[in-house]
Amino acid sequence: DQQVKQNSPSLSVQEGRISILNCDYTNSMFDYFLWYKKYPAEGPTFLISISSIKDKNEDGRFTVFLNKSAKHLSLHIVPSQPGDSAVYFCAARGSNDYKLSFGAGTTVTVRA
Amino acid sequence: GAGVSQSPSNKVTEKGKDVELRCDPISGHTALYWYRQSLGQGLEFLIYFQGNSAPDKSGLPSDRFSAERTGGSVSTLTIQRTQQEDSAVYLCASSLLGGISYNEQFFGPGTRLTVL
Numbered sequence: 001d002q003q004v005k006q007n008s009p010s011l012s013v014q015e016g017r018i019s020i021l022n023c024d025y026t027n028s029m030f031d032y033f034l035w036y037k038k039y040p041a042e043g044p045t046f047l048i049s050i051s052s053i054k055d056k057n058e059d060g061r062f063t064v065f066l067n068k069s070a071k072h073l074s075l076h077i078v079p080s081q082p083g084d085s086a087v088y089f090c091a092a093r094g095s096n097d098y099k100l101s102f103g104a105g106t107t108v109t110v111r112a
Numbered sequence: 113g114a115g116v117s118q119s120p121s122n123k124v125t126e127k128g129k130d131v132e133l134r135c136d137p138i139s140g141h142t143a144l145y146w147y148r149q150s151l152g153q154g155l156e157f158l159i160y161f162q163g164n165s166a167p168d169k170s171g172l173p174s175d176r177f178s179a180e181r182t183g184g185s186v187s188t189l190t191i192q193r194t195q196q197e198d199s200a201v202y203l204c205a206s207s208l209l210g211g212i213s214y215n216e217q218f219f220g221p222g223t224r225l226t227v228l
Contacts, residue, residue, distance in 0.1 A: 009152075102156075103154045
């Protein structure tokens with residue numbers, strides 16, 4: 001039973017345009033959300049996170065939006081660059097849990 | 113400094129054989145996690161070690177899976193009598209601290225296990 005879902009397995013975007021990655025979750029106890037980025041043959045690396053007390057967190061070109069009522073979060077990458085081509089995982093955990101629940105990932109391809 | 117390392121990077125085995133996967137966490141990290149990613153799935157939590165506390169084994173899918181962490185550092189994940197459904201990428205992560213306070217998990221590159 002996947003508690004974190006990324007329904008788009010892939011996304012192709014032109015360099016310089018915005019990439020929008022979506023993530024939905026079902027567990028109402030989740031209150032901390034993270035995005036990880038993964039290149040081939042490497043482990044996932046932490047990208048950005050957001051606590052449930054916020055609805056937006058921005059770090060450079062990356063912004064995460066959280067809609068708690070809809071149990072939905074999204075990652076915006078603006079502008080997209082070729083080096084952003086990777087698999088992006090959405091993850092979540094509850095305040096009393098150390099375990100992360102991950103989505104299946106979205107493969108982003110940035111076209112030159 | 114060195115990140116999390118895992119060995120082997122790839123392992124091909126025959127159904128029914130036992131395999132051992134190794135994880136070297138970042139030096140000084142007290143918490144260690146094992147996850148696996150099956151084809152088309154997200155990372156699935158397997159087991160968590162924190163210091164000298166009893167490990168959280170709640171994610172292990174069957175009693176064929178076991179893990180240990182020696183001396184609070186290196187960890188070995190053992191799968192006995194492997195089955196084809198065990199084929200996946202097994203990822204190890206470590207964090208400076210554990211518990212409910214979030215501490216960033218640093219991941220190793222993973223071991224790709226293929227059971228024929």
